[in-house]
Amino acid sequence: MTSKYNITNDILKTALETGSKAIPHGNVATYIPELAKADKNKLGICIFDKDGNKHFYGDCKERFTIQSISKVISLALALETCGFDKVFDKVGVEPSGEAFNSLIELDLNSNRPFNPMINSGAITISSLLLHKFSFLEMSDFAREICLDHDIEFNSVVYKSEMSHVSRNRAIAYLLESKGIIDTNVEASLELYTKMCSLDVTAESLANLGLVLALGGKNPTTGRQIISPKVAQIVKTIMLTCGMYDGSGEFAVHVGIPTKSGVGGGLLSVVDKEMGIGIYGPSLDEKGNCIAGRPMLEYLSNQLNLHIF
Amino acid sequence: MTSKYNITNDILKTALETGSKAIPHGNVATYIPELAKADKNKLGICIFDKDGNKHFYGDCKERFTIQSISKVISLALALETCGFDKVFDKVGVEPSGEAFNSLIELDLNSNRPFNPMINSGAITISSLLLHKFSFLEMSDFAREICLDHDIEFNSVVYKSEMSHVSRNRAIAYLLESKGIIDTNVEASLELYTKMCSLDVTAESLANLGLVLALGGKNPTTGRQIISPKVAQIVKTIMLTCGMYDGSGEFAVHVGIPTKSGVGGGLLSVVDKEMGIGIYGPSLDEKGNCIAGRPMLEYLSNQLNLHIF
């Protein structure tokens, strides 16, 4: 089927070459031993458009842990099942101007985490979901919304993360002390970390991106996985908060709602048009795939994908 | 001429009635004596669409000072004439999570203001423009981009503001001490405050909104007032930073790039489609027109104006 976007092999090739140049300036995540084992030169991209065309280039069948991109999935599920009021009573939607694991703003300014894309917000979302879903059910939901039945739990990465989880544990207990988490703290932390340990591919992320682009609809079956309103909220929060304290800069220069994970993944949504998944474990200083920014900026300019 | 949007009188009336209910919960700006004199019950809206239709409802010919909405105009002019690198070297584009007049983040985290929509950023932009333009030239530019030749300088408000300017002056000297302002501090502060003291109407703001929606083009003459790229950047920054520390919430629930001013004005841009100007001097706690939020949320839902 044809698309209004002419996504040729040449464009993908150039995108990858553009991204590759940035790889040496970044590094794999080192704070967790298992993540440090990734091959920093891997790079792959998958684009899935609304007309059903799927474009691959590079290492896009490689499995890696989803990490913070799981925040998008958990947020969608929480909005869908807990109600907007309950979610927004516990977590705000403001960009924070601080790094992903900041405690300061939480302690200083507010009685709720700034947004669900930083750790404090995502752990709070997990504490809400704890009432309703087991981890098995949540990973089933991840498989459904990513249109990928092969997503598995990576127990090796999970264990490695749980043995370096002090800062997130500090955040979780601070949330409890402020009455924001009122369920089991350790179970909330575990659920959050387990969701981060799901193994995806660039293709899974492209799929998820397209589902969001289509307002929550499965592109094949037409089934509404999440409501259009939930998809709208999720896309907006990805745009304003998805790249941590680099979100504003990314919105200006790329203009595509995107969420990163320290496993090297990037999930991008071109609204109503396509989903883009990228894998590249070499990270910039803020913890985002370093090749992704130039790749997406190139595609945004080339294909006119900026929101404005 | 017909538009794809059916902006009927009924819709505007309902929008105004929806907004009116919020008025009693807000207050006019009191920190500057002249602003405190406004009639808090005034409310008006003007919509100007790309097909040339202009819709009015309520007090939309009333003059009021543009205040912080001038930040949009100055930013556009700086980007157009100083170059992106020079501007972004001095001012970032990250939402700040802090109030409009915060000194803390500036002193703590950074060697440049977070973005051009908070006072520190806007004063810095003024210091850049000081090299190139007189205030007369800048107000001419404001008249041009607002398609309103009747915009005048309100010297009474200006004097009132300059006699309550200590906090902005503190910000300006802090910027000098950090080497961010390297031109005349007092002149930068004056230029900034003068630009805030231009008298506009809801109609002027609707005009400006349409110019931005059309990528910088005058809707009548087709002349490019600012480049499409500059318009794109300005719209993105309005979306992520335009409502101060309430920007994220506004983006999620309204989804229309908007900039507020404590004079009671709101400038909104529905990309490629229309500009919306609102006047209502009753403000919420964050200094935004309190009626504007429910009005724009109503219009966004009714006419499907959300970016996503």
Added chain:
Amino acid sequence: MTSKYNITNDILKTALETGSKAIPHGNVATYIPELAKADKNKLGICIFDKDGNKHFYGDCKERFTIQSISKVISLALALETCGFDKVFDKVGVEPSGEAFNSLIELDLNSNRPFNPMINSGAITISSLLLHKFSFLEMSDFAREICLDHDIEFNSVVYKSEMSHVSRNRAIAYLLESKGIIDTNVEASLELYTKMCSLDVTAESLANLGLVLALGGKNPTTGRQIISPKVAQIVKTIMLTCGMYDGSGEFAVHVGIPTKSGVGGGLLSVVDKEMGIGIYGPSLDEKGNCIAGRPMLEYLSNQLNLHIF
């Protein structure tokens, strides 16, 4: 034996009456259910001077939990047994300008807690002592330095505290994440909380005060319990940091090194001369015994006890 200070019954009576007037303006600690049960009208003072005279007035045989005054005992033991370098490598000695349970300064400014009198510092001290002492040995040391063999562990208060310990637990895990605590976090937290749960009297505190005043010497046996240098350091830190973010004001107007606990206790040291213990569970906003300040200010003026 006579003393150069004429501590008459009248002076103590007036001190108590002065303090009593403040009681209604304060409240017992409410954040821990067991502490909330205290009788807020209790008030007692004990003074033990270097000549062996012990003066009592009011409720000074009443048992109450030592709470933060245990920080003085643990600090003394750590300095005595771990070495100054090891202790000061992990904990600073700067007043913090922040409340006792602040996370902000710890996360923001420093790679070690500001001082051992705030919770983060005291939990770190506990983590150092964990290597060397059991809780039984530490409570034995408390009995020895307080010259009070009847000090017991209050397990009811301990359990009550441990079920409201989220904030301290957050602090402890933040310390682990920064590499400041490198022993067992939960055990450090438990040891800290157990030490806070020792039951003392105003008399025990007066005894401890005199031991510190005499440079660490048991006033009866002459045995050196801690070295003069350790006593000197402890007294200085009590002066600059003992009353949290009210320490400076207390030093200026009272001028007697003092440490407070939310159980209602106050430990004061008039160097080379006497120890003063006060019990009064009605607390001011900063968590200090509200009657203690006017009592000690009265005594300081009356008996000329100010350091300068």
Added chain:
Amino acid sequence: MTSKYNITNDILKTALETGSKAIPHGNVATYIPELAKADKNKLGICIFDKDGNKHFYGDCKERFTIQSISKVISLALALETCGFDKVFDKVGVEPSGEAFNSLIELDLNSNRPFNPMINSGAITISSLLLHKFSFLEMSDFAREICLDHDIEFNSVVYKSEMSHVSRNRAIAYLLESKGIIDTNVEASLELYTKMCSLDVTAESLANLGLVLALGGKNPTTGRQIISPKVAQIVKTIMLTCGMYDGSGEFAVHVGIPTKSGVGGGLLSVVDKEMGIGIYGPSLDEKGNCIAGRPMLEYLSNQLNLHIF
């Protein structure tokens, strides 16, 4: 006349040698061009004891600007003439845990500067004195309390400072915006900076130290220059706040109330006993004379001068 302290030439010589070793690790103040001209190898000490003995060693007749040590003089004068309530209503007495020129704590935590030894506090004190004294009268007072009629105003340093005063000016306008300064801001800033530009010697500072040690009394005439209560307050604040965010560490390890200035001066008070003045323009990272700390620590240990 003999003193209980045996201040021999050997002790002073060793003190100087001890201090000299630190000089290469420091640097002269560079933020003001005139101060950068100082000879960093200069070092001198003067001790003036209560028995009338004056001991000199090294460069103690050298003139240098008093800088922040003037904060002590201005505070004494304000307490003496404005009343304690008025002064403490405007300025606190808490150590701040922040650097001398911090804006953050002022903006964040408080409606008054933390203490009169940081710039915000000292500029506020100047704004109070502006009502009552001309700069000529204030410099007369400085001459009187320093027992030094040759103290002159250094207009070259003053001008150099006034051309690099942006940060202090930012602080001053922030104080105005918070209603803390309610007199002329520029005049307050000038008065503050002029007082910093008085030329003193190590001997002037030793004199001032002795006056404070003697409770405000001129050691020769017996005249009470300031009241004993004012001297007591000043000494306490010097102890807790005199060395900026290094005050706690200095109190613990040296235990002598001391105030530093970036001109290289140190004013120390051994209560009831002696004043010590030091000159050494090589500064440590916190802006304190780098040789002073080891010199005073040596003297404190050798002569037993610690407060405890």
